[in-house]
Amino acid sequence: MELTRRDAVAALATLGVGGAAALGVRDWQRDDRGDVVDDELVQDTLVAAAEVVYPSDVSGTAAFVETFLEGRLEREAHARGLRETTAAFNDVSEQWHGDEFPALSPADRDRMLREVGADTAEETPDGTLAERVRYYVVNDLLLALYASPTGGELVGIENPQGHPGGIDTYQRGPEA
Numbered sequence: 001m002e003l004t005r006r007d008a009v010a011a012l013a014t015l016g017v018g019g020a021a022a023l024g025v026r027d028w029q030r031d032d033r034g035d036v037v038d039d040e041l042v043q044d045t046l047v048a049a050a051e052v053v054y055p056s057d058v059s060g061t062a063a064f065v066e067t068f069l070e071g072r073l074e075r076e077a078h079a080r081g082l083r084e085t086t087a088a089f090n091d092v093s094e095q096w097h098g099d100e101f102p103a104l105s106p107a108d109r110d111r112m113l114r115e116v117g118a119d120t121a122e123e124t125p126d127g128t129l130a131e132r133v134r135y136y137v138v139n140d141l142l143l144a145l146y147a148s149p150t151g152g153e154l155v156g157i158e159n160p161q162g163h164p165g166g167i168d169t170y171q172r173g174p175e176a
Contacts, residue, residue, distance in 0.1 A: 003064035003150050043069055044102040045086045046137060052110045053141050055154060068144040081125050082140070085132040092116060092129065113138070 046069055050061045073079040093101040093112055101112060113119060117130030123139050124131035145154075 002060040003058060003145070003148065039073065039083070041090060041100070041102075042073075042083055042086045045090060045100075046141060048102040048104070048109055049113065049137050050141050051106055052113060053138055054145060058145070058154070064148075065141065065144065068140075072140060078136075081132065082136045085129070085136040088129055089116065089133050089137070 043066055047062050047065045050065045054061055072082065090100045093099065093104065096115065097104055097108055097112060101109060104112060113133070116133055117128075118133040118138050121128070121130035121134040123135035125135045126132070127135075
């Protein structure tokens with residue numbers, strides 16, 4: 001099942017986010033510690049995480065995640081937390097595995113997400129690193145996937161909220 005940029009825009013629309021930011025623009029920000037955070041690293045981190053988190057029969061994840069992320073970075077409060085979390089997560093990845101998260105093999109990325117505790121942590125935007133990775137990385141990726149029409153089909157949601165399914169959907173009876 002192939003995800004597209006159109007799916008990402010549809011998922012953003014479901015969240016009430018306007019059009020995505022200009023494509024391909026690099027943005028440099030400073031986190032609360034004053035460290036420079038490169039949005040390209042944020043993008044690479046989420047694309048790498050999607051390769052582990054998304055079902056194996058999903059393709060087109062890079063363009064999908066990049067487009068979704070551009071819209072998410074338009075919301076300043078969310079963008080700040082996302083940038084700070086990915087910077088801290090990549091720092092820990094370097095300490096534990098000798099390289100940033102996107103440079104790790106898929107098996108090591110999966111292990112890293114589990115080692116940091118993102119697979120079992122509660123999602124909290126201002127919590128521990130595990131809770132923030134769960135909130136800003138894992139949950140954002142899953143939200144993007146299942147809020148999109150194509151991703152919704154994977155779990156039997158023919159028409160995710162905010163996406164009309166056409167008259168055929170509404171003319172079927174309850175036995176359908």
